[in-house]
Amino acid sequence: MSNAMKVIGIGALLFLVAFAIATGRWWRDWQAQLKIEPACSYNLKALWVVARLCSVKDKTPFPPPLPFIQRFWVDAGREVLLTPDMQKFLDLPTVAEGIYMDFRGILLCARDPDYLLKMAKMEQGLPYEPSYRWLPDARTLAECPYCRLAISLDGKLERRGTAKP
Structure with missing residues (x-):
């Protein structure tokens, strides 16, 4: 060699x-x-922010109905100007502060078996079923059955039980 x-x-x-x-x-x-949860912690926190904004800006009682949030905020692509408090709550870098955010996709969990189909429907403006359970009990705004995360009405994120396989 x-x-x-x-x-x-x-x-x-x-x-x-x-x-x-x-x-x-x-x-x-x-x-x-x-x-770890793909994006559920962020999605649930963002959903809480959108629900609060929806109730304040559109003068609906908190928590507003899910179809209202879905139709007029998420699917319509209404943008939200991030305040410093929102940026901290969503765990975003400080560069995100003061920019407009579009929260499309916050109703879908990446672990949902129909995630790709629901995402395609959402992108095309077709009706789709969110991944999260809305108001599953008196103190919870939304819950992810796949990651077993829940956001309470006061904005606290918590883990519940074990996730679905």
């Missing part, structure tokens, strides 16, 4: 080892992200 072939072989081996390490780290991070 010539020296050139040895150098190429060692270079290829070093590349494959570095690639395997980088890919393995990415794979572990991705698997860890799958174990």
